[in-house]
Amino acid sequence: MPRTRLSICQRKQRFASEEEAMRAAIAATIDLRPYRCDRCGRYHLTSRLKGKRRLPVA
Numbered sequence: 001m002p003r004t005r006l007s008i009c010q011r012k013q014r015f016a017s018e019e020e021a022m023r024a025a026i027a028a029t030i031d032l033r034p035y036r037c038d039r040c041g042r043y044h045l046t047s048r049l050k051g052k053r054r055l056p057v058a
């Protein structure tokens with residue numbers, strides 16, 4: 001079962017690669033994590049930290 005809801009996928013910004021998503025996450029003022037979406041196969045950002053790996057400290 002997909003963990004990403006279609007409605008969430010559709011309204012979220014999409015990134016073609018994890019690197020691109022990571023860059024946007026680092027640039028953001030709030031704490032975000034990139035994750036691969038199993039709906040569209042691209043990357044989105046989430047502010048939910050549970051179960052997400054932490055970004056390496058720059």
Ligand SMILES: [Zn+2]
Pocket residue numbers: 004009010037038039040041042044
């Ligand atoms: Zn998606």
